[in-house]
Amino acid sequence: MSVLCMQTKSCSSQTQEMRKLAVAQCEMQIQTLGCEELGRQFPEMKDSIRSCGFEDQCKAEEDYQNNEEIACLRGYKNSIVDTGKAMKDMAVSLGEFIDSSWESFKNSVKDRNQFIKQCNKSLSCKRDLVKDDHRYKNLSDEQLNKYSAAFLYVEAQDMKAWQASLDRAPGRMGVKAPTTPLTPAQIDKIADMKAMVREKIETEYRKFACYRPVVQAEMACYAIGNVIDPTLLFGAVFKGARLVGATAKAMTAEKIAARAEETEKAGAALRTAGLSRENLVKTYLEYSPTSVAQNEKWISVAEKGVASKTKFLDVENSQLKVLNDTLKDKNLVTSLTNYHKKILFDKIEDLKKQFPDLVIDSYSDFKSSRFAFSGKIPADLDKRLQAIFKDANKEFTDYVKSEKILREGDTAETWFRAGTGQSAEQANVAARYSRMAESNELQSYAQSKLNNDLTTKLNSIESSRQSLQTQLRNTSAVDGKTFDSDVFDIVRKNMGNDDKIKSALSQRYALSELSPATVKELQTYVKTSDEFSPGIFVPKREVAHLGEASQGGLSADVIGLGASNMKGTADALARSKNLDQVLEETRKAEKVVTANFQAQKKYFEDVVRQSVDPGKLKTVCSGDDCVAIAVKPLNETDKTKILSGLANSQYSGKFRLAFIEDGIADSTTRNMLSTHGESVEKLLRSSLGSVMEPRKLQGLTFGLDMRTQTLNSGAVKLLMGENTAVKLSTQERKLIEQKFSEALQDFNKSLQKQGINSNYRPF
Structure with missing residues (x-):
């Protein structure tokens, strides 16, 4: 805002448009939050409420810069x-x-x-x-x-505790x-x-x-x-x-x-809630309310678009990635999502019983529940779906709180968001739009407010895209009409950490200057563009876990899939003229990304199969996660062959792997150990991103060998697959080992902050 305010009156048409957009965005926020009502309720506060006129915003900004410390x-x-x-x-x-x-x-x-x-x-x-x-x-x-x-x-x-033990005398009274x-x-x-x-x-x-x-x-x-x-x-x-x-x-x-x-006390209760979590995972980890045939039927209906004259409902776990990153227990998050599905599908089934002539096609995947309503549709269907969604959220929240499955402060009632529309894409974008709402209610694509708000947002995204293209011109960060996929990846993973984003982008693209304003604008651009990413339709859902890996095995996480999807969405937005075209183009982009991803997963399966003796590993992939369950224990040669096969391909640096030992009796421990290994790899790759040549880092595929049977303790060995084109110096190898040791320490500390005594150490 301060940059816009400094522009002269004879500014460019683009600047004029950005000023208009700033006013429109302010007005939209004021209306959404009910700020005018706040002013009417407390008349004495009227002068303290924001004004959206451009000159008023500039005066407010100047007032803040001059008087913030005094205030x-x-x-x-x-x-x-x-x-x-x-x-x-x-x-x-x-x-x-x-x-x-x-x-x-x-x-x-x-x-x-x-x-x-x-x-x-x-x-x-x-x-x-x-x-x-x-x-x-x-x-x-x-x-x-x-x-x-x-x-x-x-x-x-x-x-302080040590000093207090030396002198127990009370402190002197203040004067x-x-x-x-x-x-x-x-x-x-x-x-x-x-x-x-x-x-x-x-x-x-x-x-x-x-x-x-x-x-x-x-x-x-x-x-x-x-x-x-x-x-x-x-x-x-x-x-x-x-x-x-x-x-x-x-x-x-x-x-x-x-x-x-x-x-x-709440923390102590949470530490004793393991049984409730274990029972939830045991019951719902592999639960699916739909068959492959049902998913395929729903997809065929969805692909007809708005011409199908069908009503669509989309319900998604909007906090899936955040939960996976913070809870560090993918099986628990999957089970929580599936439990919500169970509640929701039961209530939809009750609706079907009330209206026998209502045709309902259903779909589910790792993140979403989707429904298509046709036949004799009740006139008040939206109202009924609103009630179903609210009741499902309440029942879900009451359960996880009563069983103390979550941490104090977790707001489970806001995780799942829902939207309706005349096409699957409309319902999906309405569900994403609901994240902006103050209260968690089902949103309809038909609302004029939704369309107006999203159109304003699209204009804002386009304005930011043009501005950022100008600021980053003549750098390798620019790719076509948008930006390189690593730009999206870096910004997405470090959202809110301006210094880290600036450092990572500067290192990755050799940028001599990157202003704080550019970093903030990039974050806004990436975040708002992602709100238009379409849902992904997967007919057959496999649950990738190591529950049966008593002989050991490995887990693999596909790196950069989210960034590829965001890049595809951003490209689609750049070539679209209106909201309806956006929905059409983003779906096309999603199909391209999905096809590339399927090829990547197939390559992974081929490498795993060819690197070990026939029948030694059984591979399962779900979403962007894969596991390989060992029929016979793996040796280090097997592991390095797999890593080398991945590193010497176009997918080098696109997988993070964690290996677990044979003989671990508890299935939860197996899955948690592999998740911990992947988390350490993520920390390692992130820290190396600011100190290593990007080309060399891209040529390395890391595998964290969890050489322990005890959760949160024991030795971890770093294994590497190296592309033949990459030549690492002795100093670079020492740097990698140093950063690996630091990544283990940082991961231990992250668990310790949650009250978990973690003591992993380098092998």
């Missing part, structure tokens, strides 16, 4: 007054109070994870963590940055201190705390976006000094730098302690 301190001070701590009566200065709030952030169980996440982005935050620790406080910036915030936090707590100017360190602290709180508010209180930027800054800083719990902003607004309503009362220290204790 933050104003909000912080007022929070102190509202909690009964008059500034003149305080025993400490404002700066010392900021230090106190900083300590509260670090010590609160509820906010610890958020603190660590933000602290990873701030060197000053890391340095403050170890300010009293002689082991780390004198490290250089470069040395300190090598440690994660989570590691430093644990080390700091250990040091009254004058308010003095804030030190640079205190300014850094309040900035970091504001970033943490702001992210929570934006997630939990959507109307936060209704306010002008400078008011948002004041609100965030008010929350820091008040209770360090921005959820109290629910239903409340700022009034004269105060929160209106009873919810703005400060939480006492006892309440904060009680809430922390509740969190610890």
Whole structure:
């Protein structure tokens, strides 16, 4: 926005269009969030609500740049007054109070994870963590940055415990201190705390976006000094730098302690919920509500498009990738998705019983449930489907919460999204559109609002595409009318981490300059383009897992499939003129990507078969996952042959593999070990992406050999398949081993943050 505001009045037609688009997007958000109603409800807040006129937006941006720090301190001070701590009566200065709030952030169980996440982005935050620790406080910036915030936090707590054991005497009472100017360190602290709180508010209180930027800054800083719990902003607004309503009362220290204790109890309950998870996986891992014949019948109906005069319903697990990445248990995520299907299909069956003349064709795959309604369709079908969808979500959420299958804070009621339309593509795009809605309700493609919003979004995508093509012209990041598939892959995997995206893109494409504005625009472009990716129709669904691999085996994840799909969708958007054409072109692009993917999977199966003795491995693929179950245990020669066969092909660097040993009795342990191996490979490849020549990295296929029968502990060996065209130096081989060791450490720490004692080590 600031770039647009700096343009002169005699700007290009493209800039004029971008200005109009900025106004339209603002107006759409204001309308969606009901901001005008907020202003009517609290007239005294009218001047604090955003205005969408272009000049108004520019003034608001300028106000924020000039007054953000002052507004933050104003909000912080007022929070102190509202909690009964008059500034003149305080025993400490404002700066010392900021230090106190900083300590509260670090010590609160509820906010610890958020603190660590933000602290990873701030060197000053890391340095403050170890300010009293002689082991780390004198490290250089470069040395300190090598440690994660989570590691430093644990080390700091250990040091404090040791120091406390030496001196149990209580600390001296504080003395009254004058308010003095804030030190640079205190300014850094309040900035970091504001970033943490702001992210929570934006997630939990959507109307936060209704306010002008400078008011948002004041609100965030008010929350820091008040209770360090921005959820109290629910239903409340700022009034004269105060929160209106009873919810703005400060939480006492006892309440904060009680809430922390509740969190610890919930964590303990989750750790004892293994049986519920195990039963769920045992029952629903391989559950499928449809046969291959039913899927094929539905696909034949769907391919007729809008001419079929059929009503389509699409229900998808919109959080599938996020759940796989965070839970690190693909079998559990698959079983959860399948359990939701069971509930949904039962309710659709009840609908069929009520209307015998209603013809229902059904489809299901690893992510979605789809239905085609024809014959005698009830006039109120949309209303009935809305009720079915809501009831299914509630029943699903009630079950997983009552059985403590998920973690505290998981919002299962928002995972599954649904849409309807006169074609499968319309229903799919409506389901994706529902992710934008504040409440989780079934969306209809026929809504004029949906069409208007999506058309506005398409215009925004096209404007960003043209802008980015100009900014990245004459670089290898540009490919045709859009961008290289690795651009989509890098941005998709590091969404929200500007520094990492900039570093990875600069290394991959030898970019000497890449501005922060370009990085942010790329993220917006990739994210919004992906919202138009079509659903993938797979008639036969195989569940790829190692449940029967008592003799060992391997798992393989196809790298870059998501990026290829996004690239195909982006290309389709670039050549489309309207929403209907977008749906047609994206489906064509999906078919091309799917055909290429099928060829890649077949090559994998051929390599596995040819690399070992006949009948030694049995291969199964599902989605972008494959497994090979050993009939006889694999030796290291077998494993390196497989890796070499993949590396010396056009698919080099396109698979990540994990091998498990024979003799592991528990099937859950087998599957989790392979998932952990794939996760470590992902960390390894990501870290090498910023330090290795892209061509060489592409020529390597890694296999993580899990040489342990114990989950979360034991030796892991890195195996490599090398393309014959790749010549690695001794230094590069040492670098790979070093990064592998670091990837194992990082993975251990990621599990430790979840309360799991993980201790994998290099073989």
